[in-house]
Amino acid sequence: MFDVPVGQGPVHAALLMGPRLVRPVPAEVTEALLSAQITATAGERSGFQLAFDLTRNGLISRRLLPEGFFDPKTRVVVTVTVRGTSDVLFDGLVVRQEVGASNQPGHSTLTVTGEDLTLLMDLEERTAGYPNLPPWERVLAIVRRYSGYGIRPDVYREKIAQPPHQDLRVHYQTGTDLQYVTELARANGYTFYLEPGPAPGHSSARWGPEVRLGVRQHALNVNMDAHSTVDQLTFAYDGTAREEPQARWQDPANRQSSLLPQPSISPLRPPLGKRPTPALKRRTLSGTAKQQRAQAEAELLARAAVSADVVSGSGSLDVNRHGYILQPRRLVGVRGAGRAYDGDYYVKSVTHHLRPGSYQQNFTLSREGLEARGDHVRP
Amino acid sequence: MAELESYESALDAVPGAHPYPRTSRYHDVGIGIHRTADGTEVRYAGRRLLPPLPDGPEETRAHTVAAGERPDLLAQRYFGDPGQWWRIADANPVLDPDELTGEAGRTVRVPLAGGFPGGGRRV
Numbered sequence: 001m002f003d004v005p006v007g008q009g010p011v012h013a014a015l016l017m018g019p020r021l022v023r024p025v026p027a028e029v030t031e032a033l034l035s036a037q038i039t040a041t042a043g044e045r046s047g048f049q050l051a052f053d054l055t056r057n058g059l060i061s062r063r064l065l066p067e068g069f070f071d072p073k074t075r076v077v078v079t080v081t082v083r084g085t086s087d088v089l090f091d092g093l094v095v096r097q098e099v100g101a102s103n104q105p106g107h108s109t110l111t112v113t114g115e116d117l118t119l120l121m122d123l124e125e126r127t128a129g130y131p132n133l134p135p136w137e138r139v140l141a142i143v144r145r146y147s148g149y150g151i152r153p154d155v156y157r158e159k160i161a162q163p164p165h166q167d168l169r170v171h172y173q174t175g176t177d178l179q180y181v182t183e184l185a186r187a188n189g190y191t192f193y194l195e196p197g198p199a200p201g202h203s204s205a206r207w208g209p210e211v212r213l214g215v216r217q218h219a220l221n222v223n224m225d226a227h228s229t230v231d232q233l234t235f236a237y238d239g240t241a242r243e244e245p246q247a248r249w250q251d252p253a254n255r256q257s258s259l260l261p262q263p264s265i266s267p268l269r270p271p272l273g274k275r276p277t278p279a280l281k282r283r284t285l286s287g288t289a290k291q292q293r294a295q296a297e298a299e300l301l302a303r304a305a306v307s308a309d310v311v312s313g314s315g316s317l318d319v320n321r322h323g324y325i326l327q328p329r330r331l332v333g334v335r336g337a338g339r340a341y342d343g344d345y346y347v348k349s350v351t352h353h354l355r356p357g358s359y360q361q362n363f364t365l366s367r368e369g370l371e372a373r374g375d376h377v378r379p
Numbered sequence: 380m381a382e383l384e385s386y387e388s389a390l391d392a393v394p395g396a397h398p399y400p401r402t403s404r405y406h407d408v409g410i411g412i413h414r415t416a417d418g419t420e421v422r423y424a425g426r427r428l429l430p431p432l433p434d435g436p437e438e439t440r441a442h443t444v445a446a447g448e449r450p451d452l453l454a455q456r457y458f459g460d461p462g463q464w465w466r467i468a469d470a471n472p473v474l475d476p477d478e479l480t481g482e483a484g485r486t487v488r489v490p491l492a493g494g495f496p497g498g499g500r501r502v
Contacts, residue, residue, distance in 0.1 A: 082459075083402060083458055083459050083462075083463060084454070084459070
């Protein structure tokens with residue numbers, strides 16, 4: 001019945017490149033693609049590495065490479081379609097290229113490495129004052145400068161409001177935009193990252209708490225015979241990872257210093273495990289006495305939240321068998337790992353390995369305690 | 380404990396917080412709430428508007444229907460998932476999916492993989 005040739009399988013990848021607006025690459029470039037590796041981590045910059053076959057008389061070595069098709073600051077967008085559903089995996093810029101010329105025919109390769117669009121924010125240093133703007137409005141003002149690349153701000157109010165006082169202090173930025181935005185995120189327990197999508201050429205800049213609410217992704221099944229979707233999954237439980245920060249604050253009116261009360265981190269990180277791990281270490285934050293009270297409280301909350309994740313998992317899966325792409329920086333359920341380690345996890349980072357005929361993902365998961373909170377996991 | 384429990388049900392109050400999966404054709408439709416006379420709330424999926432039809436031959440490929448074919452077989456063949464037959468029905472467009480493969484010899488337009496329907500937020 002089916003004598004017509006079928007497509008290349010259920011996974012289709014597309015590569016789009018261009019100086020600022022991207023367009024699909026010529027067919028010769030797609031055919032020369034040997035492998036693509038894309039890494040996306042929560043709170044860090046994403047990166048990619050593409051390897052191309054560099055035949056001597058091919059289009060790439062004859063025309064595209066000398067004419068600057070792979071030059072630094074060229075924009076690269078990678079999209080992947082699994083079972084008819086498309087996703088943008090990456091949106092970034094070329095940073096460096098390597099050519100490996102080989103004596104054996106067919107072994108010359110061109111390797112292109114790059115980083116995501118936050119690189120744009122890290123290029124030039126800037127000195128700018130932000131009088132009377134709370135942190136989230138400062139971030140909004142910075143992110144709006146990059147709307148030419150299709151970056152849409154996705155900025156949230158900080159959890160502990162820090163009303164600005166122009167008379168007391170004007171906040172100044174020294175360094176690059178990315179450094180300043182990341183520093184503000186860290187001071188509030190937030191993360192800053194660019195999430196590509198939903199359409200090619202668009203991405204949203206998220207400055208806010210990690211997405212630990214909402215719909216879970218399709219569960220990772222392990223040790224379930226034919227229903228297993230994960231090749232391997234390893235968990236680690238590090239009891240010393242969690243620390244209880246302590247902050248002392250001095251009241252400028254009467255010079256009395258007092259220990260700030262321990263904040264509840266659940267507004268920033270809703271609990272995923274039933275049994276939270278007690279903090280073994282106690283650390284004292286430095287420099288909080290001189291800050292404004294709200295700022296010191298925010299820093300205390302941020303430090304307490306960042307160190308809360310003690311359970312980490314890592315593993316790899318085959319997208320063809322799993323049927324879905326595991327997205328980083330979102331929640332996912334785990335089934336079949338036993339009562340202690342089943343339940344919902346936050347996907348900390350995902351590395352996509354694409355090559356013709358295979359699509360593998362390596363991932364790391366994290367949460368703050370053992371045992372699942374709910375009695376079921378979304379399949 | 381009350382504070383902890385509120386997280387598990389925090390999203391239940393938000394309409395449309397539990398959307399259809401991304402593979403579903405109802406993924407991008409809004410979830411409406413209808414209040415009946417006695418005050419109970421009934422949720423319903425809003426009307427789904429078809430995306431614009433593909434224009435040129437670059438966006439679709441032609442498939443000539445053979446005897447015994449079904450829309451789900453076509454979807455398995457071109458997309459790798461039989462549940463995606465609605466993409467073919469959308470591109471042609473037909474209301475009754477059986478109409479697609481009803482008579483052998485008809486030419487059906489199959490959309491190419493890689494389309495980005497709608498623009499809903501992922502988070």
